[in-house]
Amino acid sequence: MKVERIAPILTVDDVDTAIAEHSSVLGMRVVMNMGWIAFLADYDGRQIGLMTTDATAPVNPDVSVFVDDVEAAHAAAVASGLKIVHPLSTEPWGVRRFFYRDTSGRVVNVGTHV
DSSP, X not given: OOEEEXXXXXXXXXXXXXXXXXXXHHOOEEEEEOSSEEEEEOTTSOEEEEESSOSSSSSOOSEEEEESOHHHHHHHHHHTTOEEEEEEEEOTTSEEEEEEEOXXXXXXXXXXXX
C-alpha cells in the first residue's frame, strides 16, 4: 500500500469564513469546496482541510490520508485492533473511505478516489 496524500483537517464553524482566513494568511487556493468541507492547496500540492460536520460520518476526522489500496489499509486497521468509527464505505462524492480512532483519540480518515 502506498500513501498518496496527507492533509490535516480543521473543524471550523463556517467553511467560507475559514477559507477566507486561511487563504489570506497562507496564500493557498481552494481546490475543493462542498459547503461542509473544503480543501486549500498550494501550487506544490500541500493541502489543508476545513470542515464543519462530516456529511456521512458520526465524527470529524483530524487528518485525511489517501492511499492506493484502501481495502488493505482497512484490513490492517482491523487486524491492529483499532476502533473503526466509520465503516469502509463508498461515498456519493466518489471516495471510498473509513475512519479509525488511534489510542490517543485522534480520528484518521483513510480513503481513495473511485
